[in-house]
Amino acid sequence: MPLDDRKKRILEAVINDYILTAEPIGSRTIAKRYDLGVSSATIRNEMADLEEMGYLEQPHTSAGRIPSDKGYRFYVNNILEHYLKETYDYEFESFNEVFAEIDEIVKKYAKLLSSITNHTIVVKMPRIDENTIKRIQILPVDSNKLILLVMTESGIMKNYLISLKDNIDSNLFEFLNNLINNKMTGKRKREVDKTLRDEIKKESGSAMGFIDKITDTILNSLKQMDETDLYSEGISNILNFPEYKDLFKAKTFFDLIDNKDIMNSVLEPEDDSIEVTIGSESKFEEMWDLSIIKSTYKINGEIVGTFGIIGPTRMNYKRLINEINMMSNELSKVLSYIYQENKR
Amino acid sequence: MPLDDRKKRILEAVINDYILTAEPIGSRTIAKRYDLGVSSATIRNEMADLEEMGYLEQPHTSAGRIPSDKGYRFYVNNILEHYLKETYDYEFESFNEVFAEIDEIVKKYAKLLSSITNHTIVVKMPRIDENTIKRIQILPVDSNKLILLVMTESGIMKNYLISLKDNIDSNLFEFLNNLINNKMTGKRKREVDKTLRDEIKKESGSAMGFIDKITDTILNSLKQMDETDLYSEGISNILNFPEYKDLFKAKTFFDLIDNKDIMNSVLEPEDDSIEVTIGSESKFEEMWDLSIIKSTYKINGEIVGTFGIIGPTRMNYKRLINEINMMSNELSKVLSYIYQENKR
DNA sequence: ATTAGCACTCTTAGCTTGAGAGTGCTAATC
């Protein structure tokens, strides 16, 4: 049975008020605050219907109603769409010409979003994994150490210090540098595997034994770059919500945010749009009284990471969806601008 | 008036018990739990004396006593020294040869220390500022972008992406690279200032206008590296302490940890040893019910950053001092090992 | 100098109670 218009309006009213007050909402409150043209008794009946249909719940008899996960879902899917028509188009004025590492920029945006929304933000940082290697280079530091610098097409940079057992002379170094540069540039990181190593091995000829070791080391360090990088900002914002005045619940929340496995899975982008997961819709029990709104961010059209706003299911979906939308668009734009080739 | 032996033992007993229970300690409890050979009445009198002398305080009449900041200070200075005789000597077994960025290593140790101690750890990350530049290099990315890579004597590495208004040709690039390399290597970062810029300008000759701009950009990005980098780990551990069951207090604590100015000042190393600041000894009002135990960490003898364990004044100074001591020694050793030149 | 004893103080956990908010049902009304 589809919801008639009055039921929709009542559901919306309950959600709106509950988002604000975190208190169960009674029929009289709605009759007073919203001009629905019917008395509280009618609303009372409608609310009983909505509860029976699963959109509302009652914490205990003779308390008001609160929205259920299903109620929020209906709200997000059916009621919210009217408000989300606006598109944001942001024009960049001017740019400084020095850019921090990409991670710093992403963190800055996470911080901004957290302070605007007063929510906890979780971020999957840009990963090097799926990207094409644009530049790979080794640089000598001293006789037995070198820096491995990798930069991908989308602008992610990583550097690692490699310490060698034996000293390396400058001719050999030059040779090695050219070799890995030729072999690895333009490849995706995951393509840089054993086959490639064998190829390098073959070409290195006389210096083989030594080159062999170094190549292994380099491949190793590339593997290290794999580890997903998670970041969070504004965790303590959870304490602003009265439902987290219980210390134990707060502690559980902190532990959840620190749980790399769950966060990683939760932040995995499923499609290109903004996704909302409400309470028990999550496959993780730990998330059942939380909602997350997540959005990807991109460099030149390629998804490089994910942003999420996480908080109690009672969240201001309307406002937050707008804000994450704006923010991820802007971040993508900034990153793309920086890493765009020959832009002028 | 110096404390006689019995008073010392009673003070120690109060502190020990209070660290464990977070409850005011009464005379009877001490008589029962510690075998001092006197009755509770005697202890009662002694405690009254200790209170008058400022080592103990009473939350309200007819409650037990809790240690004052002065009490803790006395404990740390006079009682603890017996326990701190042990020295740790750690031998490294073997090392993998790829090292993550220095920051990652420091963070790993912070995490470890936090999980061992169940306290919040604040860290001043390695700074490039006071260190000699060992290697500075620009690398072309594409026609209008380059990477600036700086490495200091102690092994701190930073890289920045620089985006140029105009394209740069490879001859000019080579020239510029040699120039900044010659001029900046071996200098301390803060010495790389306007004077140097002028020098570079003078030598650049015909290409001057262009080089000028790039040099400015480079100096700018060096300035960016200045910003102190603070890091914290295990913030939520504060919720383990009953004195932070009050949500408002917890929130204040979180804000304090996020306050870069205060944390930066608090973590400024004053001397080479382990420092303990107890409650109101701090110049920051925000720290008055907190204590911090801090220790520096070094690379090849040079201080590069600071570690701090922060928590309620009721902390297990004895255990924590030992643990931060061990940890910072080990970290210094690891870092020095990695960045030691020609170690084999 | 130490200790037993005791009156006194202060806090806190547990209990009771009444106000307030809200429901669901019934009967009257539009």
Add this chain to the structure above:
DNA sequence: GATTAGCACTCTCAAGCTAAGAGTGCTAAT
């Protein structure tokens, strides 16, 4: 038939009260 007024009933929660418990400080005895 849908809406509404009215009312009995339910449940929560804050306020006030009380008694138990922990601890002190003082006095007088050892």
